[in-house]
Every structure is written in C-alpha cells, then in structure tokens.
Amino acid sequence: MTLLSKAITALGGLLLGHACYSAREHTTLLSLRAATAATLTSSPTAAGSLPLDIIIETIVSTFIILVGLVLGTRPLRPIEWRVWAGKIEREGEEGFTDSSGAVDKDFVGNPFSLLEARPNFVDIRKQRRDFSEWVRKGDAQRAQ
Amino acid sequence: MAPSALQPPTRLSPAAALALSQQAPAILRSSTSIAYPPPLNKLLSGSENSEKWLQYENLIMSCLRTGDDQAAHACLRRLIVRFGDDNERVQALRGLVKEAEARNNGALEEVLKEYNQILSGNDTNIPIAKRRIALLRSMGRLSDATSALVQLLDFSPTDAEAWSELSDIYVSQGMYSQAIYAMEEVLVLAPNAWNIHARLGELQYMAATAPGVASGSYQQYMAEAIKRFSRSIELCDDYLRGYYGLKLVTKRLLIEGALAAKQTEGSEFTLPDTNTIERLNELATAKLSEIVRRSLSHDRGWRGYSEGDIAVARDLLGEDESQVTR
Numbered sequence: 296m297t298l299l300s301k302a303i304t305a306l307g308g309l310l311l312g313h314a315c316y317s318a319r320e321h322t323t324l325l326s327l328r329a330a331t332a333a334t335l336t337s338s339p340t341a342a343g344s345l346p347l348d349i350i351i352e353t354i355v356s357t358f359i360i361l362v363g364l365v366l367g368t369r370p371l372r373p374i375e376w377r378v379w380a381g382k383i384e385r386e387g388e389e390g391f392t393d394s395s396g397a398v399d400k401d402f403v404g405n406p407f408s409l410l411e412a413r414p415n416f417v418d419i420r421k422q423r424r425d426f427s428e429w430v431r432k433g434d435a436q437r438a439q
Numbered sequence: 440m441a442p443s444a445l446q447p448p449t450r451l452s453p454a455a456a457l458a459l460s461q462q463a464p465a466i467l468r469s470s471t472s473i474a475y476p477p478p479l480n481k482l483l484s485g486s487e488n489s490e491k492w493l494q495y496e497n498l499i500m501s502c503l504r505t506g507d508d509q510a511a512h513a514c515l516r517r518l519i520v521r522f523g524d525d526n527e528r529v530q531a532l533r534g535l536v537k538e539a540e541a542r543n544n545g546a547l548e549e550v551l552k553e554y555n556q557i558l559s560g561n562d563t564n565i566p567i568a569k570r571r572i573a574l575l576r577s578m579g580r581l582s583d584a585t586s587a588l589v590q591l592l593d594f595s596p597t598d599a600e601a602w603s604e605l606s607d608i609y610v611s612q613g614m615y616s617q618a619i620y621a622m623e624e625v626l627v628l629a630p631n632a633w634n635i636h637a638r639l640g641e642l643q644y645m646a647a648t649a650p651g652v653a654s655g656s657y658q659q660y661m662a663e664a665i666k667r668f669s670r671s672i673e674l675c676d677d678y679l680r681g682y683y684g685l686k687l688v689t690k691r692l693l694i695e696g697a698l699a700a701k702q703t704e705g706s707e708f709t710l711p712d713t714n715t716i717e718r719l720n721e722l723a724t725a726k727l728s729e730i731v732r733r734s735l736s737h738d739r740g741w742r743g744y745s746e747g748d749i750a751v752a753r754d755l756l757g758e759d760e761s762q763v764t765r
Contacts, residue, residue: 380633381676387743407632409600410625414500415531415569416604418577419539422504429453 297367304363310356317349380405448501459501463510466494492518499532503539511536530557531566538574547578565595569604576608584608599628603635606642615646633675640667640684648691662710664688665719679730679748686723686755689716724759727752 322345373379382390383405391402448459495514502511515529515536522529534550541547554571557564568591575584588605592598606621622639629635640663646652647660665688671681693716710716731753733741 376631377674377676380674381678383743384675384679385677385743386740389742390740405634407629407634410603410629410632410635411638413600413604413607415566415600416573416576417500417535418573419500419503419535420541420577423506423539426453426456426504427506 300363300365300367302363303366304360307356307359307361307363310352310359314349314352314356317352318345321345321349448497448504451501456501456504460498460505460507460510463498463502463507463514466498467510467513492521496528496532499536503536508536508540511539527564527566530564531570534567534570534574538570538577544578547574550574551578563594565591565598569601572604581608581612596624597628599625602628610642610645613649615642615649618642619646631674633671633678634680636667636671636674637678637680637684640664640671640681640688643667644684644688658710661688661692665711665716669719677726677730679727679744679752682723682726682730683748683752683755685719686727689720689723690759692716693720724756728756731756 373382387404388402391399448456451459495518499511499514499518502508502514515532518529518532524530534554537550537553538547541550551571551574554567554574557567558571562568568587572584572587572591575581575587585605585608588601588608592601592605595601602621602624606618606625609615609618609621619639619642622635622642625635626632626639643660643664647657647664652660665685668681668685668688672678672685675681692710693713696713711719730741730744731749734744734749735753
C-alpha cells in the first residue's frame with residue numbers, strides 16, 4: 296500500500312518536473328525567436344501563451360501527486376462511537392499501531408475503565424498480598 | 440508486549456505488573472537523576488513532559504505491588520523534588536508507600552492518624568481523603584469508609600470514581616439497591632461509558648438472583664438488566680461483556696418461561712414478551728460464538744479480548760449445547 300502510493304507520488308513528481316522543464320524551454324525558445332524576429336521585423340508578435348500539452352501535463356501531474364498522497368495516508372479513525380468503542384474492545388492495542396509497530400501515544404484502551412479500576416482508591420496491601428501469593432503459586436508449580 | 444507505563448496499573452495481571460516494575464530501573468536510568476526545583480528546571484533540563492511524571496506515578500504503584508520498594512522510593516523522591524512536599528498528589532503517593540510498607544496494624548493506625556491530621560488542616564484535600572477511605576476499607580472498617588465516602592461525595596458530587604467506589608463497597612456488603620443507585624450516579628456523569636452500563640447490568644442481575652428477592656422486584660431487576668446490557672452493546676460493537684450478560688439474563692428468563700407470563704402490571708419496567716427475549720438470546724448466542732471462534736483462531740483484528748473472558752464465554756456456550764443434546 297505504502298509502496299504503491301510512493302510510486303504514484305514519484306511518478307506525479309516526475310511528470311510535474313517534466314512539465315516545468317518544458318515550460319522553461321518553451322519560454323526560452325520563444326524569447327530567442329522573438330529577439331531574432333525583432334531584428335527582422337519590428338512588430339512584437341510572439342508574446343503567446345504556453346502550448347496546451349504543457350498545461351494539461353501540469354494539471355494531470357498535480358492530480359497524480361494528490362492521488363498518491365491520499366493513498367498513503369493512514370486509515371481514518373472511526374467517528375461513530377460504537378464503531379470506535381468496538382475497535383478498542385475487539386482489536387485492543389493492535390488496532391492502534393502504525394506501520395512501524397509502535398502503539399499510538401494517545402491510545403489508552405477503554406477510557407472509562409478507570410471508573411472500574413479506581414486508581415485513587417487502590418488497596419495496595421491487598422494487591423501486594425495477591426502478588427506474593429501469585430509468585431508462591433508459580434514457584435510451587437515450577438517445583439512440581 | 441510489555442505494558443505501557445503510562446496507564447494506571449491497578450487492573451494489570453500479576454505477570455504484567457511484574458513486567459512493568461522490571462522496566463523501572465531502565466526508566467529511572469534513562470532520565471537524569473537530578474530533578475531541579477521549579478525555577479531551575481526550565482534552564483537546565485530542557486523541556487519536560489507530563490508523561491514522565493505520570494510514568495513515575497504508575498511505576499510507584501506497580502513497584503509497590505511487586506515488592507520493589509527501593510524503586511518506588513526512588514520514583515517518589517523525584518516527584519517530591521519536582522512538585523514539592525505539600526503537593527496533594529505527592530502526599531497521597533507518600534501515604535501509599537507508607538501503607539504498603541506497614542508491617543502491622545499499629546503502623547497502619549499511624550498512617551491513618553497522619554491522614555486525619557492532613558485533613559484537619561485542609562479538608563478539601565481529595566487525594567488524601569480518597570487514600571483515607573481506601574485505607575479504612577482495607578482495614579475492614581467498612582462503615583467508617585462508607586460514611587467518609589458519603590461525606591466526600593457530599594461536597595464533591597461530580598466525582599465519578601468515588602461513586603463507583605461507593606457502589607463497590609455496597610456490593611461487597613450485599614446492599615444491591617444502594618449499589619445500583621451509586622452506579623446510576625456514575626452513569627449520569629459518564630453516560631457513554633459502555634463498561635459502566637454492563638457493570639450496572641451485572642449489578643441488576645446480581646440483585647435479581649440474590650436470595651430472598653420478591654417476585655415483583657425480581658422481574659424489574661431482570662428487565663433493567665436486559666436494558667443495560669442492550670445499551671452497552673448499542674454503545675460498543677462486539678462487546679463481549681455485554682453479550683455475555685445479555686445471554687445470561689435471557690437464558691435464565693427463558694428457562695423460567697412460565698414465570699414471565701404473569702407479570703405485575705403497572706410497574707415501571709416490564710419484561711419484554713417471550714418472543715423478544717428469545718430473539719435477544721439468539722442474537723447474543725450468535726455474536727458470542729462468532730467472537731469466540733474468531734478470537735480462538737487469532738484472526739487479525741480480533742485479538743483484543745482477554746483469554747480468560749473468551750474461556751468463560753466458551754463455557755457458557757458449551758453449557759447451552761450440552762442442554763440441547765440432552
């Protein structure tokens with residue numbers, strides 16, 4: 296996906312560069328011809344605009360670049376509450392990782408889980424007891 | 440994957456808490472050990488981010504849990520240097536460390552006395568008030584804890600966490616109607632919290648199945664439970680907990696089918712008719728089996744559920760099947 300978008304963007308850039316180059320060449324050529332024509336006849340005729348194919352190439356290449364960039368964006372976040380909530384429950388952290396495998400910085404899981412976890416009311420002594428119990432159980436299992 | 444130190448660790452499994460507290464030395468090492476007091480910190484240590492302090496706070500909790508008191512003290516020292524000795528949150532964290540290290544009841548009384556002293560100086564110190572309530576509860580003085588909590592809610596009625604704690608205390612004493620009331624207050628403050636809707640549904644179900652419930656209120660509780668679970672599903676696609684509860688309630692109602700036929704008229708919440716309950720049950724079964732199937736086969740995008748939850752859901756579905764084959 297990202298490779299495709301990069302390729303399209305690069306192609307668009309190449310075309311745009313080509314269009315710019317053509318436009319520059321065209322104006323140089325035109326002014327040269329105008330200079331030579333001016334020495335022959337005194338009428339300033341060739342102030343003309345760019346040829347149609349260069350204009351079309353510029354516009355088309357801009358659109359190609361746009362398509363490439365749009366294809367390369369990350370998938371949009373859901374804007375419906377239930378879809379977003381479902382994504383959190385169903386996919387967990389996985390749904391909020393980017394292509395490099397790092398979890399989004401602002402991902403907190405279910406933001407309302409705090410209301411059930413209640414960190415300010417934590418019973419630290421019970422947690423300590425439970426933990427040492429868990430360690431002892433693990434040791435006993437390993438000993439068997 | 441190791442859990443992030445940015446989220447409160449109270450609900451982590453023991454293994455995850457251990458992994459988190461083992462990150463502590465690395466995190467302590469990665470940041471400079473000298474934290475400068477406020478006017479100097481901007482000049483000397485560059486920009487600081489709030490995440491760092493949140494990390495320290497969570498590390499203290501998980502280190503205390505795993506018994507790594509040294510790391511907890513190191514984190515606490517940095518917070519004290521940064522925010523000062525009389526910051527309310529720092530005070531609460533220091534109390535937490537003392538509670539965890541208390542060896543006997545006398546030491547706990549000492550900590551409690553300290554809390555009382557702080558509160559007598561400033562009785563709107565909410566973090567300390569919460570610690571005091573938690574300590575009272577931990578010491579088994581439930582009535583004291585309840586009255587202190589009610590007092591706290593009196594002057595801070597928009598504290599959803601405190602309402603939730605109150606509900607939990609009532610549940611532990613079997614006072615379901617009070618617990619439901621407190622949970623409804625949480626919902627008033629956080630109306631879109633799908634897990635709280637499911638929790639309320641669970642409370643209604645517990646209240647309905649408690650021994651010695653009159654038949655009228657039994658039906659009302661069950662009807663409410665269906666509503667709450669349905670709402671939690673409405674707020675969250677593929678919510679395992681919501682579907683599990685819905686299936687549990689509708690299954691029980693279908694088994695007692697005859698009872699549902701003669702409802703008390705005029706009560707606020709009446710049960711839906713049998714047809715609707717049956718369809719709800721079918722929906723919950725279908726959804727649950729889809730979740731279990733896809734989660735067990737580790738499909739992409741279905742790995743967020745905890746293994747324990749999936750196992751319990753599978754047991755519930757299995758029960759169903761064995762009944763059908765019989």
